[in-house]
Amino acid sequence: MNIRLRHDAIVRSLRRNGTSTIDALAAEVGASRRTILRDIGALRDEGFVIHSESGRGGGVQLDPQSVQTKARLSVAEVFALLISVAAMRAAQSLPFSDLADSGLAKIEKALPSDKVRDLRRFLDCLHIGRLSPQQDISDIKPIDPALLPAFETAFLQRFHLRFEYRDAKGAKTNREVEPQAMLILSPLWYLVAWDPAREDFRHFRMDRISKPVTIEGAPFRQRHVPFENDVCPFNDLPSRK
Amino acid sequence: MNIRLRHDAIVRSLRRNGTSTIDALAAEVGASRRTILRDIGALRDEGFVIHSESGRGGGVQLDPQSVQTKARLSVAEVFALLISVAAMRAAQSLPFSDLADSGLAKIEKALPSDKVRDLRRFLDCLHIGRLSPQQDISDIKPIDPALLPAFETAFLQRFHLRFEYRDAKGAKTNREVEPQAMLILSPLWYLVAWDPAREDFRHFRMDRISKPVTIEGAPFRQRHVPFENDVCPFNDLPSRK
DNA sequence: ACATTTGGTGACAAAGTTTGGCACCATTTC
DNA sequence: GAAATGGTGCCAAACTTTGTCACCAAATGT
Incomplete structure (x- = not known):
């Protein structure tokens, strides 16, 4: 045997x-x-x-x-799990999140080191804040999971990202921007990006983005994103050791 | 080598x-x-x-x-991850949650079968709804992770649960109840329990519960919990296959 | 057409690892 | 003190893995 x-x-x-x-x-x-x-x-x-x-x-x-368990996970799955826990913490509904965190730490440890680097770089872009109560969220829609690959590539390679954006009034525009950060104001997710055409930062609600495409080329430079006071980088959250 | x-x-x-x-x-x-x-x-x-x-x-x-990874997780960690994803779905902020789900399905598959049974039994108790916008959540507090073991035992063994509860006005009472379900109205979590003293169901906000103790003894009987129309059992959620 | 580069398979002896048996020690319970 | 248990060191036998070699199949360049 x-x-x-x-x-x-x-x-x-x-x-x-x-x-x-x-x-x-x-x-x-x-x-x-x-x-x-x-x-x-x-x-x-x-x-x-x-x-x-x-x-x-x-x-x-x-x-x-x-009593332990082994599971083979794809990197994308680990990624999704990490973001889930981030979102949960963002919502400040935190039961058991330390345990979830320790589980993720183990998973992270088992990842190949180059992927961990990528993951950390992405998490560095992740920021968490609280939604102001007067914000209207009645029209929130599920975010298309097909956005993930383009976003991941754009963030990690620092490629420009082109997509279609539908604003609050329903008007559609095409954007080509430099993705700088992700902002979670649970239940809303925002892409914070530098819009070269307008020479300023813009927030895009993830559930209003469609048809994302990465534009390969020279990587853009990372900028310091001005956040409100109560927005906190994911990696600085209290119980993330 | x-x-x-x-x-x-x-x-x-x-x-x-x-x-x-x-x-x-x-x-x-x-x-x-x-x-x-x-x-x-x-x-x-x-x-x-x-x-x-x-x-x-x-x-x-x-x-x-x-590209895959192996990780050894304790059952409690898997549990916490599952609940994180549940909470995320509850908040309807769903980017990448299908991926998180597929990761969890793999983890679940690798668990010992008795633990999967326990897990499913607990998940059967988990319900998800949406918070009404007029609800005041300004005093929300992080939920103590130390609640988990007592809750897990109480749900799985069907033991009575005794705890201290602080109501909206700050008044403290001691309760001894039969835990029947968990309700997530993100970002709030509720314990739905039958209160034998009052002969009725009561909702307890998790962040107002403290000092939980399980009372060993004859298991209580499971009751049909009357939920609002828009509350959905976790296991019936659309993309949970 | 033919040589070259690449993945892929079968056979077998040499090298390496795992296993079982044995003697023996330490600790706990009857 | 006898019996039941976990634990260690040693060594040859049993087993597995490895390297070598001969050879096949598919793709590509000349």
Whole structure:
């Protein structure tokens, strides 16, 4: 029997039976006492918390707190999860968000380092504030998930972004801008960009943007975006260590 | 060099360089052509999508879509992530939430089955609605993450829950109730519970609850909770497949 | 047409890793 | 003190992985 399969079998058995002895495990998975002892050691090295007690009535026990799971996630999925937690924190509805954060930290750690760099660069652009109560949000629409790839590329490569924008009155314009930051005023999301045609910053509501296209070319320069006082960079949020 | 480390090295190299040849990889990681070919095969079996082309200018290429990551998460962390995404959807600020969802589906799949059962049972209790605009949320406070363990136990074991509640006027009362559902009216979270003393349902704002304690004993019975029309069970949300 | 560059497969012996058996130690409980 | 348990070191046997080599298939350049 393969070593990985055996490790899985041991973990499953410990989860099912709560507690067991080395000899019982050996009989169950069809390996020797010595091998099981080695496996237990390896599992502990992998991060499983396994208690053991000598003597009559003793045995090994898997700490239920350490019940863990492996999942293969695409970078885009990790990204989406991170933004979800950011949005949640933005809304200041924070139950359990520290736990979500610690889960994300682990996921982040497992990402390839170049992707982590990208992720951090994107998160540096993310800002969080609170919506003023008088803002009208009756016409809010779900944001098209198809926006993500173009936005990601535009932010990371510093490419210009062209899109169609529908303003509050429903009038449509075409824009070509330099994406500088994302602003979350939950439940609204804004793209904060430098509009070279107007030589000024503009806020664009994400749910009014459509047909985004990145324009490849010389990367634009990053600018200091003037934010209101109560807007906070995502990476400076209190519990994000 | 260890086989796992070599696999990691190959994936990293392909990610970094975009495309490469078998011979280049062999030189880079210090293994033979044959071994690299075997490794590529193994990686494909593991789920990596690796394109290959024969002939001059050919080579192997890791499909960037298939860039994946493994992470070990505790169940509580998965739980917190799930709730984050739920909250995000509740706020209807939905950019990228389908991606977050698909990430979570993978994580859920990797969980031990008994935990998935627990998770589903808890999610069955989760309901999502929209806050009426006239509701005053100026005094909202972050919710104490220490509430989670008691709530989880109370919901899963159907134990009574005792806590201190501070009402809108600041008056404190002690309650002992049967937790029936969680209601998210983002950014507010409510516990919907049956109050045996008053023989009726009560809504408790999570940020006004403190010192929760589960009371072990006979599990209470689940009741049908009367919700407003626009409140939707989390598991029935459109894109949660 | 043919040489060259590339991925891919099968076979087999050499190199390396894992396993089981054994002797032995430490701790706890009866 | 005997029995039941976890834990360690050692070594040869069993098993897996690796490199070499011969060879095939597909694409591309001359």
